[in-house]
Amino acid sequence: SYELTQPPSVSVSPGETARITCSGDALETTYVHWYQQKSGQAPVLVIYEDTKRPSVIPERFSGSSSGTMATLTISGAHVEDEADYYCYSTHRTSRVFGRGTRLSVL
Amino acid sequence: QVQLVESGGGVVQTGRSLRLSCAASGFSLSNYALHWVRQAPGKGLEWAAALSFDASNEYYADSVKGRFSISRDTSKNTLYLQMNSLRAEDTAVYYCARDRLPRRDGYNGFDYWGQGALVTVSS
Numbered sequence: 001s002y003e004l005t006q007p008p009s010v011s012v013s014p015g016e017t018a019r020i021t022c023s024g025d026a027l028e029t030t031y032v033h034w035y036q037q038k039s040g041q042a043p044v045l046v047i048y049e050d051t052k053r054p055s056v057i058p059e060r061f062s063g064s065s066s067g068t069m070a071t072l073t074i075s076g077a078h079v080e081d082e083a084d085y086y087c088y089s090t091h092r093t094s095r096v097f098g099r100g101t102r103l104s105v106l
Numbered sequence: 107q108v109q110l111v112e113s114g115g116g117v118v119q120t121g122r123s124l125r126l127s128c129a130a131s132g133f134s135l136s137n138y139a140l141h142w143v144r145q146a147p148g149k150g151l152e153w154a155a156a157l158s159f160d161a162s163n164e165y166y167a168d169s170v171k172g173r174f175s176i177s178r179d180t181s182k183n184t185l186y187l188q189m190n191s192l193r194a195e196d197t198a199v200y201y202c203a204r205d206r207l208p209r210r211d212g213y214n215g216f217d218y219w220g221q222g223a224l225v226t227v228s229s
Contacts, residue, residue, distance in 0.1 A: 001168070033206075033215035035151070042201060042219040043143075043151065054217075086151050090213045093165065095141075100150040 022087030115223030128202030139205035139212030
């Protein structure tokens with residue numbers, strides 16, 4: 001079955017740039033979407049189709065993709081960005097989330 | 107505005123059945139694929155099932171195939187998940203989520219999510 005690989009955790013200080021990666025064999029030909037989930041809350045879409053940001057998401061969130069790896073970048077992370085982040089993609093009939101990355105901002 | 111509200115969660119014994127509902131407002135189920143995504147306690151997100159916008163196609167994760175069934179009632183604008191032969195590993199918060207693009211089969215990610223319904227399967 002298809003898998004997406006994320007680092008379990010990333011830690012940055014406030015104001016630093018956080019980068020969360022997501023790798024998968026099919027990412028060269030499929031889109032990645034990114035979700036933020038804060039404790040006890042439903043996930044929220046922060047990046048779709050590799051690089052696009054919903055209008056309600058702050059500009060410090062951006063996405064990129066190259067080859068079999070996609071990256072979510074938070075430029076100048078805020079304390080309130082501390083959350084779990086999941087990448088999501090599809091491959092043939094599979095719909096798959098990465099295992100999630102816990103972002104600590106402290 | 108778009109809203110999704112799940113209901114029907116609770117505690118159920120191993121091997122029994124439960125049906126979840128997801129009431130949608132602010133849009134028509136007839137125009138969007140809908141999904142169920144679950145999250146076991148302390149674990150990550152797992153896609154479970156999807157129904158295409160025209161209800162002609164149902165999709166299931168291997169972990170639930172043959173036990174779960176996704177359906178909808180357009181007159182009530184409500185999505186359902188019938189869960190049979192429940193196992194301890196089905197214990198999770200179940201979210202319904204709308205596919206991001208209209209009139210597609212459901213391969214485009216999710217733009218709106220409900221707040222989730224907790225299902226606990228216990229012996």
